[in-house]
């Protein structure tokens with residue numbers, strides 16, 4: 547979420563969501579040019595609910611912005627369904643339509659909407675803007691959105707949406723500033739955080755992405771399985787007698803790095819572990835990412851650039867090395883010395899694919915969208 551000032555337009559943005567890993571919101575206030583004015587991170591603090599947390603964030607933000615006035619709040623809303631193709635002002639009818647999408651993003655959507663309702667209770671007249679994770683992918687070719695199921699189900703909205711759109715949009719925008727040649731080309735962005743996905747981007751637009759109907763598809767994640775043979779899910783239900791709620795809990799909260807390692811969903815903890823199971827989880831994570839990247843290369847009809855972003859992508863040199871080694875067949879050559887230096891080009895000069903690390907900034911994108919929606 548964020549707030550704007552009418553006179554000199556600073557933005558105040560805050561992200562955060564309650565997941566199984568706890569509550570770790572952050573609040574970043576920026577000027578219109580993106581300069582950070584204030585920042586506060588709350589450590590995992592499960593004692594606060596949305597209403598209490600938002601009240602604390604709101605009061606803290608207002609205090610620290612001095613005489614600047616809060617004029618709007620922007621939110622990340624993970625699922626916009628077929629209807630919401632662009633950021634929009636939230637009213638009761640919009641909120642109701644977004645409620646209907648909660649079952650498609652159980653780790654995110656209910657918390658996104660609880661935040662909006664909490665702000666509504668604190669400041670009922672303040673405009674609130676929803677910025678959708680799905681919107682960046684909305685205009686992909688129809689073929690990239692279809693499952694091979696009966697047509698009528700596609701028409702009902704059972705299709706591939708794609709997520710992490712605010713992050714991908716930010717990266718595409720940033721690439722235009724720092725590397726216009728790469729921005730015009732065929733690029734895979736690897737958003738590797740607790741949630742993880744890849745997006746194939748050509749000329750700044752999403753062509754294909756690994757997440758689908760829900761944020762469960764595609765890569766292996768912190769606690770989510772990623773793509774899985776649908777027959778396994780039938781087996782859970784018919785042979786193992788699991789309920790829908792149990793399957794949901796298993797695939798969203800007990801799988802991924804946590805499930806395979808049996809140790810942690812956190813890549814840092816696995817990297818620090820000597821356990822064979824930790825190594826197996828890390829190796830599977832990289833293998834799956836490289837395999838899905840191969841699929842996106844087909845959708846893009848080649849590859850000019852690869853960008854690593856989000857918590858793991860930005861900070862974990864070892865994972866970048868493993869993924870890049872698995873993509874060496876493309877002519878990609880990593881510069882190992884550059885790989886440990888941070889936000890920069892990390893491929894060797896002779897590499898057929900330019901590889902970069904770019905720090906993502908979803909809050910910045912939310913700020914820009916909110917300014918635009920307010921006019």
Ligand SMILES: Nc1ncnc2c1ncn2[C@@H]1O[C@H](COP(=O)(O)OP(=O)(O)O)[C@@H](O)[C@H]1O
Pocket residue numbers: 738739740741768811812813814815856857858859861862
């Ligand atoms: N400085 C760091 N070094 C290594 N790994 C990191 C670092 N910061 C975050 N990570 C890893 O990034 C993941 C979280 O990514 P993040 O983008 O913060 O997630 P979220 O999807 O919740 O926004 C965790 O697996 C964590 O271990």
Ligand SMILES: CC(=O)OP(=O)(O)O
Pocket residue numbers: 624654679709710739740741742761
């Ligand atoms: C859509 C999604 O997976 O988001 P996150 O990475 O924040 O969990």
Ligand SMILES: [Mg+2]
Pocket residue numbers: 739740856
């Ligand atoms: Mg994130």
